[in-house]
Amino acid sequence: MYDFSADMIDCATAIEVALGNQLSAAQLSGPGPAAKRLVAAMRYGSLNGGKRLRPLLVRQAAAIFQVPANQTLTAGLAVEMVHCYSLIHDDLPAMDDDDLRRGRPTVHKAYDEATAILAGDALLTQAFALLAEPQCHPDPVVRIALVTELAKGSGGGGMVGGQMRDIEGEQDIFSGDDISAMQAMKTGALIRASVRMGAILGGADARGLAVLTAYAEAAGRAFQLADDILDVTTSAAAMGKATGKDADMGKQTLVNILGIDGARQHLSNTVAAALSALRTFGPKADGLRATARYFASRES
């Protein structure tokens, strides 16, 4: 019987420990030792007791193909570093201008803007260095496929492109479809990459990859919908960051367009679509099923 809480805690603990080990002047060494202030800011921006949902998705997707959890750790670490870098850059004054993240000052507040920009750059770069290491997977063909997947998910046609569209959207009137397309890139692309990286580690065939991609895209939509609902229903204290902010900035979300009840119904349908995609896999996909349900439960 799959135990979601135990799996999530085990994964989060493993990632926290591995991040702590990887983010040291010695591990980050290139031609020279990494600057102490840089390493400190990278650690501050990533060692924060996060839920590590993206590494969990890597692990759960790989579990379908009987890949042991510890063999997904390096790929999960790389995805998490990209996620952490994106939060550091998104919080910058020129972007979302957030002072708080998980109830703590954001990296540019705790350090300074230059350090935050560089810490983000270094985390992104280190993610690719990690995927290239043999510990990630013994087969270089698999490691290269992981590099491609993470780059596509996090680059101009993925996460970064979505953030750009989101910023542009503050000026323009967005339709529901525009918002969905933007969110599919901004938050969906890295969730999609996480699931696909797990499938790649498991040696999934084209059919398996397509099915898991369909799951990931639905799960990503559910994640974002729950986040948008939370933004209007929860207090800042409970979230550990500024809330009600989307509306304050005149930013369109699907909740504005569908209303709270409509958004909740849409969320429920989206989770059903994610679960339906996993039909062929039987109990091996219970991890991914539990995560899709967890994404939705965040809104209550």
Add this chain to the structure above:
Amino acid sequence: MYDFSADMIDCATAIEVALGNQLSAAQLSGPGPAAKRLVAAMRYGSLNGGKRLRPLLVRQAAAIFQVPANQTLTAGLAVEMVHCYSLIHDDLPAMDDDDLRRGRPTVHKAYDEATAILAGDALLTQAFALLAEPQCHPDPVVRIALVTELAKGSGGGGMVGGQMRDIEGEQDIFSGDDISAMQAMKTGALIRASVRMGAILGGADARGLAVLTAYAEAAGRAFQLADDILDVTTSAAAMGKATGKDADMGKQTLVNILGIDGARQHLSNTVAAALSALRTFGPKADGLRATARYFASRES
């Protein structure tokens, strides 16, 4: 007889064309199409008629092993994208705060800070996507080695770490050794990675790689020394960017410590060291020899 000018122009032209092709919404696609504004800013920040010295080094190092120039193009493109991203981020108000680059407004001036941050992030990410493509090299083992090399050269223990130390150095008193160590990371690490990536494309053995690394480290020092000398001897108009700026910011350089004549002598010795490292290769290394001499000639 090796013709440096012809080689440099041929390489710069090939890189300009390839960057133009690669930096399009279609080529940058991930789960979604890249945002138009993002693509425009990435093009603005890279399609600038630069000398493309780093791709030239990749090509010249690979030429020692008879690798045709066109087979070094993708790796050269990746290094150049990393170089361009680093300039975009370094020019930001929170970093060096430069309004001009090559006589044109910097990316955050022509667009805005958020767009400049994201364009840099997307260029860095796209560099790794390119190295993972089969067009880069048919052997995935080689492509993975290139990913490692570029990540080490540009990350926390390389270029980004050097930029962090440089910023810290504005507050602290730096010794000549501190400055050399910082510059070896800030500008030296990517020059080193470029030469080593050419050697990797050429299948260099450990001895060849060590010799070319010694060349690259000396050439990188020469490049930076010439730049520091230029900063105090040339007008802003001739450089196309702000000059005399290091002294204005109270930033220590080797020119402050050695004086102009001392710095010129040191530059001459450094080029001699770079050339001496290439002894074993004979005329096949004439390209790298010419580039080391070119780096030094920039100061006159």
